[in-house]
Amino acid sequence: MAKTLIVAEIQKGALRESTLELVTLARKLGGEVVSLVIGSGVGGVAEDLAKKGGGKVLLADDGSLANYNLDGWTRAIGKAVESEKPELILISNTPIGWDIAGALAARLDCGIVSDVIRIEPDGGELVFVRRMFNAKFDARLRVSGTPRIATVQPGAAEAYTGSDSGSVAKLDGVGGDVRTKFVEIRVAPAGGHDLTKAEIIVSGGRGLQKPENFDAVLKPLVEALGAQMGASRPVVDAGWLPHEYQVGSSGQIVSPKLYVAVGISGAIQHLVGMKSSNFIIAINKDADAPIFEVADVGIVGDLFEIVPALVGAVKAAKGS
């Protein structure tokens, strides 16, 4: 691999952890590493990335790039690609990544693999590994031609911790018109249902079949365990429970001592939100459900029979 371009992301004024994960992946592939930092007044972040393994860091710094916008970022990445001619472009699979990566691939008329969890060199080629069918299958993909783009799932690699010193070079001509106007970031009100501090969470999914079953079937287990109730995205999308119950990448990221997943198959977005729980027990009728991959303990069977039995046993244990 000759040259990899990393598109950096900034969060709360500092480098995003996922950018340093891209550094790890790029350096593992060998060859030259070039990084691109985009923003306004972000020279310090570029210096930081140069010290943290980002290699030659290109700085696209312009007032019009203060907030993420499609046109500004496309222009900046286009300039970097033009001057550096990378063979691989790495972007984090984040809300920015999935907004920009496909558009960039179409403009460059190049191959792309999104949400990659692994990149394996194979002779002079690269194999990209990712999940498909909501994590039921893994897929190996190859891309012909260069450049090629991969968006990488946050957490796919360890953040680079070396201290190799690189350089910073300013990228010119990155300002200009943007068609999409940023208005504001709205942070949803915290609500009264904070799951981030819960010791035990019992979450329900689509397997509960209807909203009434959250009260009838799940709530007795929640109460018996002294837990808080959580939910997967489809449950919230269907309006069965409010958004503040949602565990997952777009809901709450939780790490309780015990997480009980009931009737949740384990879509990747849910796993991201709960996989750092200390102990995970999953109940699902499908023995192949991806949730069992992250669970410590699994119960395969009909939740409508099992959950009431659990409630009885927990109550009996408490009474003894």
Add this chain to the structure above:
Amino acid sequence: MKILVCLKQVPHKDARLELAPDGKWISDANIKFEINDYDNYALEEALRAKDKDPATEVVVVTVGPDRVQQSLRTALGMGADRAVQVWDDGLAGADSLTIAKTVAAVAKAEKADLVLMGLMSDDTNYSLTGPMLAALLGVPHATGIVSAKVDGGQVEVERELEGGALEVVKLPLPCLLTAQTGMNEVRYASLKGIMQAKKKPLDKKSLADVGLSAGAVAPKTKIEKIYTPPKGAGAEILSGSKDEVAQKFVGKVKELGLL
């Protein structure tokens, strides 16, 4: 206003998926298909615009073999005005860019004010086709939106970020939006709608019909194989009667010091 909605037909949520003999895709024999869930929200948003202003035309388009006509008829039954299916043997093994180029050929001819589709599909989970299509059409886009308000020549949208945060942006029309799930409450096709759908136009086109050749849309990204992920440490599966399982569950909770 004209709204183009791009749909994908994917295996039914509850379908038991098995690998095809070549290991490059799933076997599509004996499984049911349905409209990709994310796309349902995009379609619903278009139909709501039509409810508000009956002069709005909603055109649904998909790339796929003849089984997709069933999903197009479902969309017509829900209220879309007409449907376009593009299929050609040259599209087998298509990657996201192949699909985007094919749909772009249709979209250029349609000259829609707004293009709507889902953030990603439930089969490949790529989330690439929307931004690719927008780039090919030369229009701006926003991905993962949970609300859209059209006002004159522009649309204000809320994009879902991480951890419950939303980004509000304004885009000029024409533009493309990809819908996040939960954006609205998706309607069902009524019996009357299903009857009317049979009479609505469904045009089947080949690559040549939309002015493309297989070479022009040849995939650059290829699936080498798909496979069941290797089982990691995996979960310790509790076995026995439901009461035995319940006792073991209690034992685990006690070990954690939580009971």
